[in-house]
Amino acid sequence: MIDIDRKFDPYPPTMGEMARLVLELKAAGEPISLSINGRGKLAVGSDATVRQLFELVDQLETIAVLNDRLQASEGGEQGISLEEFKLEMHQKYGTPL
Numbered sequence: 001m002i003d004i005d006r007k008f009d010p011y012p013p014t015m016g017e018m019a020r021l022v023l024e025l026k027a028a029g030e031p032i033s034l035s036i037n038g039r040g041k042l043a044v045g046s047d048a049t050v051r052q053l054f055e056l057v058d059q060l061e062t063i064a065v066l067n068d069r070l071q072a073s074e075g076g077e078q079g080i081s082l083e084e085f086k087l088e089m090h091q092k093y094g095t096p097l
Contacts, residue, residue: 026046029046029048029049030045031043031044031045031046031049032044
């Protein structure tokens with residue numbers, strides 16, 4: 001697990017130090033926690049990390065739906081036809097029929 005409460009020097013860095021710090025943090029790919037005088041914390045992460053998080057959430061949602069459908073089919077419930085599926089996807093996402 002990533003330690004987002006890692007402590008840094010409380011004194012503001014110089015511009016050169018700030019550039020070096022930003023490059024190091026970008027290379028590490030870890031989020032950092034920013035605050036002013038220990039108040040108002042803000043966690044900052046890279047756009048790649050946020051994208052990965054959204055992809056993982058999407059995968060978990062897909063797995064949950066597949067598990068629900070599998071349980072329903074094992075319980076004797078029938079699914080929908082391919083035509084019904086195509087129509088539903090067309091209505092929901094505008095896919096071609």
